[in-house]
Amino acid sequence: MVNKTTTQDKILDAAEQLFASTGFADTSLRQITSMAQVNLAAVNYHFGSKKELIQSVLQRYLSVLMPRLDQEFSQLLASQKQNDLTAVLSVFIKPLLELNKVQHHGTRMFLQLLGRGYTDVQGHLRWFFNHHYGRTLDKFVLLVQQACPDLPASEIFWRLHFSLGTVVFTMASNQALQEIAAADFNENVEIEGVIHRLIPYLAAGIASPLTLASQTH
Amino acid sequence: MVNKTTTQDKILDAAEQLFASTGFADTSLRQITSMAQVNLAAVNYHFGSKKELIQSVLQRYLSVLMPRLDQEFSQLLASQKQNDLTAVLSVFIKPLLELNKVQHHGTRMFLQLLGRGYTDVQGHLRWFFNHHYGRTLDKFVLLVQQACPDLPASEIFWRLHFSLGTVVFTMASNQALQEIAAADFNENVEIEGVIHRLIPYLAAGIASPLTLASQTH
DNA sequence: GTACATTTCAAACAAGTGTTTTAATTTAGT
DNA sequence: ACTAAATTAAAACACTTGTTTGAAATGTAC
Numbered sequence: 001m002v003n004k005t006t007t008q009d010k011i012l013d014a015a016e017q018l019f020a021s022t023g024f025a026d027t028s029l030r031q032i033t034s035m036a037q038v039n040l041a042a043v044n045y046h047f048g049s050k051k052e053l054i055q056s057v058l059q060r061y062l063s064v065l066m067p068r069l070d071q072e073f074s075q076l077l078a079s080q081k082q083n084d085l086t087a088v089l090s091v092f093i094k095p096l097l098e099l100n101k102v103q104h105h106g107t108r109m110f111l112q113l114l115g116r117g118y119t120d121v122q123g124h125l126r127w128f129f130n131h132h133y134g135r136t137l138d139k140f141v142l143l144v145q146q147a148c149p150d151l152p153a154s155e156i157f158w159r160l161h162f163s164l165g166t167v168v169f170t171m172a173s174n175q176a177l178q179e180i181a182a183a184d185f186n187e188n189v190e191i192e193g194v195i196h197r198l199i200p201y202l203a204a205g206i207a208s209p210l211t212l213a214s215q216t217h
Numbered sequence: 218m219v220n221k222t223t224t225q226d227k228i229l230d231a232a233e234q235l236f237a238s239t240g241f242a243d244t245s246l247r248q249i250t251s252m253a254q255v256n257l258a259a260v261n262y263h264f265g266s267k268k269e270l271i272q273s274v275l276q277r278y279l280s281v282l283m284p285r286l287d288q289e290f291s292q293l294l295a296s297q298k299q300n301d302l303t304a305v306l307s308v309f310i311k312p313l314l315e316l317n318k319v320q321h322h323g324t325r326m327f328l329q330l331l332g333r334g335y336t337d338v339q340g341h342l343r344w345f346f347n348h349h350y351g352r353t354l355d356k357f358v359l360l361v362q363q364a365c366p367d368l369p370a371s372e373i374f375w376r377l378h379f380s381l382g383t384v385v386f387t388m389a390s391n392q393a394l395q396e397i398a399a400a401d402f403n404e405n406v407e408i409e410g411v412i413h414r415l416i417p418y419l420a421a422g423i424a425s426p427l428t429l430a431s432q433t434h
Numbered sequence: 435g436t437a438c439a440t441t442t443c444a445a446a447c448a449a450g451t452g453t454t455t456t457a458a459t460t461t462a463g464t
Numbered sequence: 465a466c467t468a469a470a471t472t473a474a475a476a477c478a479c480t481t482g483t484t485t486g487a488a489a490t491g492t493a494c
Contacts (some may be wrong), residue, residue, distance in 0.1 A: 241436080243451085245450075245451065246451080246452065246453090247450085247451085247452095257452095257453095258454080258455090259452085260452090260453095261452080261453060266452080266453080267451095267452065267453095
């Protein structure tokens with residue numbers, strides 16, 4: 001037997017694709033099982049419920065990505081040299097692009113899914129993520145604080161969430177954006193190109209000087 | 218008879234609140250009509266369909282906001298002086314905050330709805346917006362281009378969408394963010410405060426210098 | 435090959451959805 | 465006050481959703 005894909009994997013692959021393009025709420029189990037060419041009941045048999053299927057789809061990527069990120073963060077924290085913001089943000093690039101190895105269109109799909117996960121959110125995904133990977137996130141925040149010693153913690157909080165918005169939104173609507181860019185500017189940017197445009201934008205925003213306005217409000 | 222609120226308004230008020238907190242897809246007409254204390258069929262009678270109700274909820278704000286913005290943009294375009302980015306972005310502040318006059322928690326609700334509208338999007342809202350307010354949007358893009366003459370149009374395209382992501386995401390999760398900020402930093406920031414933190418962040422990101430990386434990808 | 439556990443399958447289930455229908459009621463015009 | 469239009473009301477409709485059931489099929493160990 002060559003290259004036997006299990007029922008679980010067929011479901012995960014189909015679900016991933018449909019969730020990314022249609023969202024979690026607007027994708028039915030019947031769509032998923034039909035595309036995966038498995039029986040409807042297989043989802044509940046193998047994953048328990050739709051909610052657990054959603055988590056499994058994300059977990060397939062997160063379980064690879066997050067330990068890698070954690071390791072990179074720890075390494076940067078250990079090296080005592082002064083890290084600038086661009087360097088800290090660039091840590092994401094390699095681990096993210098390596099997701100293409102776990103699945104065919106790994107990076108793009110995963111980021112799009114992550115976008116969906118944060119916007120469709122009813123709560124359980126947010127909890128799931130913080131519960132499993134909160135420690136890793138803390139290391140990242142610490143690195144940003146070290147790179148921006150002049151910014152108060154509250155300001156960094158807001159700016160990191162602003163940045164999260166940029167990333168999440170860009171990735172959730174990545175496909176549409178790339179199509180527009182291709183049509184309007186004859187630009188064929190892969191996901192890698194978007195990431196490289198993103199980092200200087202984010203770095204400039206996060207490190208922007210404190211203004212009088214932002215202090216008095 | 219004093220202060221008679223029509224059925225339509227009762228529906229709009231309830232729908233607005235539920236859409237903002239639960240999203241469009243996850244809010245049922247029965248929830249809406251029950252909160253509004255009107256008959257279920259009233260939605261289809263007065264608005265035609267759920268889809269049209271969603272558009273009406275947004276339209277109540279957009280029909281006030283967009284003409285005001287359009288006027289401000291035209292005014293800036295007419296004045297021949299060199300506009301810097303912060304000035305262009307600041308144009309949004311006053312018209313946005315004036316939405317509080319059309320409804321009690323106007324600005325916050327509207328921005329949260331707008332966030333939902335762009336993330337839940339199945340397409341019809343995006344079309345609706347571009348169809349009605351595309352011209353106004355073009356003026357804004359022109360102003361940004363004038364403020365950043367060194368940036369190619371394609372780069373501006375990407376950075377404006379990055380910024381859109383920040384705004385949309387921040388507003389969609391505005392309530393949660395304010396609660397966290399209040400708990401962690403003893404900060405009680407109103408919507409106005411968030412906007413004033415947002416503008417320098419966005420301005421710095423949009424105007425960030427071109428790097429080698431962003432040019433070669 | 436028999437026995438046991440795992441997996442697949444078709445069908446039904448219970449609950450929820452947006453929408454339509456038909457009749458009752460209220461409102462407005464003359 | 466009468467008539468006609470606009471609005472409200474309760475009920476049913478047609479459909480989709482996630483989940484469960486119980487029997488058939490498949491795989492595995494002895």
